[in-house]
Amino acid sequence: MDKAKTIHKDHIGAITDIDYAGTGREFVSCSFDRTLRIFGHDSGRSREVYHTKRMQIVSSVQYTVDSHYILSGIVYYM
Numbered sequence: 001m002d003k004a005k006t007i008h009k010d011h012i013g014a015i016t017d018i019d020y021a022g023t024g025r026e027f028v029s030c031s032f033d034r035t036l037r038i039f040g041h042d043s044g045r046s047r048e049v050y051h052t053k054r055m056q057i058v059s060s061v062q063y064t065v066d067s068h069y070i071l072s073g074i075v076y077y078m
Helices: none
Strands: 015-020 026-031 036-040 046-050 057-063 070-075
Parallel strands (some): 015 057
Antiparallel strands (some): 026 036, 036 046, 057 070
């Protein structure tokens, strides 16, 4: 490959984890920016973003086997 096919944007912090859906058509990523974002495999921008005031750094994400739900792990600092 000489260049990237698609560059996915929108996170403003380092990405900590990524997981593809079982369909292969989308993936979810989480970041130090305290967000969880869902991307289409061929679009450069996220189609959904999740965040809350109480969320800290999202450290892990994973689709369920049926690709209907996303599980996330969050690091809390006191």
